[in-house]
Amino acid sequence: MNFDLTDEQEMLRDTFARFLDEHSSTVRVRKAQETAGFDAGVWSGLADLGAFAMRVPEDAGGMDLGLFDAALLMEEAGRTLVSGPLAEALVAARLLGQLGGQDALLDQAMGGQAVVTIAMHDIAAKPVQWIAGGAVAQAVVARRGAEVVLVTVSGSAEANLATTPIAEIDLASGETAVLGSGEEALATFAAAVEEWKLYIAVSLSGIGRQALKMAAEYAGERKAFGQLIGTFQGISHPLADLLCDVDGAKFLAWKAIRDIYDGSAEAGPAISLAYWYACDAAARAVAQGLHTFGGFGLSSEYDIHLYNLRAKGLPLVAGDPALMLEEAGRRLYAGEVPALPASGEVPLDFDLGDEARQVCAELAELFATKVTPEMKAKFHYSWEGYVPEVHKMLADHKLLFPGLPEHLAGRRISPYARIAAMGELERQGYNTPGANVAAMVAMMIDKYGSDELKADVLPRITGGDVLCSLGYSEPSCGSDVFAAQCKATQLEDGSWRIDGTKMWTSGANLSSYVLMLTRTNPDVPKHKGLTMFIVPLKTEGVTVQAVHTFQDERTNITFYDGVVIPDSWRLGEIDGGVKTMSAALELEHGGGFSKVMKAMIEAAVELTGELGIAGEVRTQCRLARSVAHLWISDMLTYRAQWSSVEKKPNHAFGPMAKMYSSEKFLSDSRDLLDLTAPVSLSRRAGPAGFLNQCYRHAAGTTIYGGTSEVHRSMVAERGLGLPRTRG
Template identity: 45%
Template sequence: MNLELSGDQLLLKESFERLFRTDSSPARVRAAEPAGFDQDLWQSLAEMGALTMRVPEADGGGGFSLLDAQIVAEEAGKALASAPLIEAMVSNRLLARLTAVTDNPEIRALLDRAMHKNAVITLALFDVADRPEQIIAGGSAAEVVLALDGDRILACESGRQEDFLENLADLPIARWNLTEGALLAEGEAARAEFGAALEEWKLLTAAELNGMARRTVELATAYASERIQFGKPIGTYQGIAHPLANLIMEIDGGQLLNWWAASRLADGASDAGATISMSFWWAAKTAGQAGERALHTHGGYGLSLEYDVQLYHRRTKARALLLGDPNDELLNVGRRSWLGETPALPEAGAMPLDFGFGDAAAKLSAETEAFFRDNMTPELEAKAHFSFEGHDWDFHRKLGTARLLFPSWPEEFGGRNADPYAAVCSAAVWDEHNWGRVGTGVTDMVGHMIQWFGHPETKAEVLPLLARGEATCSLGYSEPGSGSDVFAARTRAVRDGEEWVINGQKMFTSGAELASYIFLLTRTDPDAPKHKGVTMFLVPIDTPGIEIRPIYTFQDERTNTTFYADVRIPDRFRIGEVNGGTAVLGSALRLEQGGGGYVPVHDKMLELAVKWAQQTKRAGKPAIEDTSVLSRLSRIAVHGVVSDMLSRRSLWTTAEGKQDLAYGPMSKVFAVETYNQDSTDLLDLTAPDSILRRPGPPGQIERDHRRSTASTIYAGASEVLRSMIGEKALGLPRSR
């Protein structure tokens, strides 16, 4: 896996950052209003080769890849470039592509005008057969508009109805009548090339919108960090910080989705067309929300023309609307995903990014799948549950014997030395078979803490038991008076020679009735600041003085409260330094907060919903053909892909030791919040069958809905994680 731009692409990005910093500053953007076109910027873009960067080298262009163009488009969006750059990139490439379809000299002549005279050539986004008169992006500055009329491509030069249309964002648009124009090419091949150009326009516009959204949130963050109200920066208030944290999470997801779409094109993947539509819809939605939130963050000042945020507020909304209602693109997601629609697609060119997990991951995943196929019985399938309730000791031991419980562990401790990518792919197989891995995930995390911080004797005694599947662990963090604020723990551990005496109570000690050990957070120095006076222990559950009482939840899941009365354990069961529990717990939480565990769960839920929609009739036809149903399923599909992208980035960052700007918390918050939102939507969609607890897709969706509610609390409540995102990813002041 590689999610890092190449050195050449970073140089490309920096070059256009510098260009736009001078040639598309806020002052220059204002000066270009209301016409929305900066002739000097256009000249600079031409000199940089941006207008023809997607034209093949053989035709005199730059021969840049689609990803290269996406990088430039994003920088243009950040700077609100007052020029129809995206339209020029796409139109000029279309002309070059058409030279292979027909030998019409008019095509070459137009391309020469673009390359040598910097002619502004744009394209119509709708078929002239349906809309003979259209609002044209870049139309107020255009010399030529390329238009599709059925299966004919026209070059229109005389159809402009007015010099400029006053509009929301002062975009360079005008209305054109496209019924008359020179015929450039016709036939199915020509139509396919125009269709591919439109798909490229969507993807590049999505990149531009992502750039706009990012810069908009940066403006809001800077204002929230310096604006003082009630004696402190407004960014310290969660009502300000948390919506911005949500946005940067969604913007990052949008950028990854945009790159993913290009990657799928490069791979020739069957879902490439759907991912383009996903990227456009997501970018349009996120950019619009970013503009609204940033303006709100500025309060009344944001309404002033003196503040740059109003420029972004107008542009983030208006730019996407040139294609009509962005929500219509959700229907394309559905048609392309489930109804067999296959659009013409552009070529991506070179792709240095690699979203794959690698050969080792594929091999271990296949082995895990074979194990489940050979050992999963109808009885086990009936017993399966996402929580500890589905635990089966015989099956667990078989997994241990096969060294499939904790494949990332070193071989000396019963693992396979598998890389993080392989371990994640192996774990995903469990979800495909509905086999719960909450208990195994907890034990895996505790096992890592023992490996990293434990006493040699404890490692030798405990790790082999865990790896063989003969023992499991439970977590003892929360208390009656401290939930998300775990460092407010009051359970005491007092040293007595080479032993520790523990007294206190823990809440939500899930799996304690099965576990052999509890990973326990205790206070060892009551006089120290709460983050500095805690120590972690691995407490054998058969130690005298421990009492377990069940707590039953509406998820069909048992948890526990545990009591500790003069529980004595040897010092070798201490994990980490005395009063050093913060470091240990921090490492544990980073493992927990990746969010990747919910990606296959969300995918499985969507798969069930699609199956339901294909089998259920509405108005005499399959429900999936209903536009409302299709749109809702598509929205959930987009959430699933964005969640997957954020999860992969979190995994890659950890595996490769890259800078971590709260990528784990981002992945976790997005995954669980969309899981909760989407399960609720599907509960409504599949009603009334969904309120019944019975086999079949609606019944499983009902269980997902109950499960999703708790997912926003496990491993750190979303509110706590949003504060972390605001501080680390945005640089906002501390908000908790």
């Protein structure tokens, strides 16, 4: 797996970033508005840096760089609001190089002396079109029926939403030269349009991210009611949501580029979804950014409005972006196969490797040969899916805790193979909370536990003999775990007496131990007087009472009345529970719900087929939207995993992955339930019952493992640099 750029790409991006920071400042962008939104100096400078030759084939005098290289430029161009039709010029220059016959014009285009752009629609059917850069272009590459033509025509600048050099042009009135004809030429042109969609997607992501950055900086300086407005969750949380969205839009484009390189059938729909999603995400990001500035955001003196207008003005030359969602639906579910551009080399890699595949194959074989239908019938996403025989079998094969280090898991495999193994367990339906929590407690004991715990308790956990539960939440504090009041009092002999109540201690009815956060000092601020313990649940003074949820799962409330444990069962320092607890919480962050989201979509596809609505546009659009959310959830999770394994700076990537996927799981489960109504009301076996269960299951995913609000605060603080929003 790799999210890193090559050294050459780092240099390329940095070179363009430095140039654009200096020459496409908002001062220059405003100045360019006086010349219809075109900056000839920036254009010439980009040509000097080789921008317009990047995608031109070598045999036509270009650099023949990859899609990803050009995408890096386009993201910087979006961030700095480049004044000119850059995306269109890149694909037009490549078309001139591919189709040939216009060497002089191509040289001028690569040298920045001429602006060549493209028409989005067949001019045989629609001769009068809005053309990006039409007000400054010397020529337009267009499709005309079965031909690809070059039209030499000029357009007049017209006042428009974002002050860009677009123009409405009658392309039938210009001088025309045929560049190519027939299927091959048309496929080349169609691939260029797909390439344009990718460039617009990453450019919009750059616009949206910069708008969020500006808003976050302002919110970290502006005060209202005596407080920095960035401390208000009403300000910070929407920005955190939108950071996931604009990053997700870019990652959809990155996925599409990698899919093209791999020859994946997902490439075509990924392009359409990247474009559609970026249009929506950027529009919402710039609107929220402007809103953060309040009344000042409406003032033309503040730069945020430039991003607001450009985000909407950039893509609309091609028409309604919602049409791209329909296109994605056809590509996913109606067999539409687009022509695609060549990708060139792609450094991105989302594959976990051969070792990962081998471990997954071993797990699949175990489940196929060792797990009976009766055992599988007990599988469930909740604690009630715990099957002792399966749990022990996995431990015996050193595959119960693949995410743990070798000395705990018993098997030496790479971090990526461990990730894949956990995914395979989920695919098999046995990635239960019981195993995941046991792994977490094992790591906590290994890191903070006494010799006694490591000798007596840890082997029972890693051997698959017992389960553990988590005692964090309490009836009065919920996700504010550091407000715990469950009391631990040290006795004269050094042992501890524990009294109090814990809520949502899922699995306590099946577990032997609970990892518990307690209050050991009530006279200091809430974060300073906490201590963590391992508490045996099958001991005098512990009462476990069932709490059933509408999700078809059982959790518990647990009562502790004079429970006495030795000091050796303490984890970490006395009153040092925050440090210990923070390490435990970090282990919870980073997982997503992609596997169940994928299964949910597959069930919806099956059910819409049974209902006879699979061919309807509304059905394809709704399913395609869910696929976009699934793929973004995958990509955000990959980034979190990669950054953790490779020890990269982590700007709340784990919380982003968990929060985004849980929220989209919830909204999509609701939408797919609507789509397949009324049969989805039923809890009958099959796809209808599964969709019904997904809707009920999804509600809890935004709560356990840290609520979405907690994760939004983390994203706001660590991802956007906003001031702390939590007490």
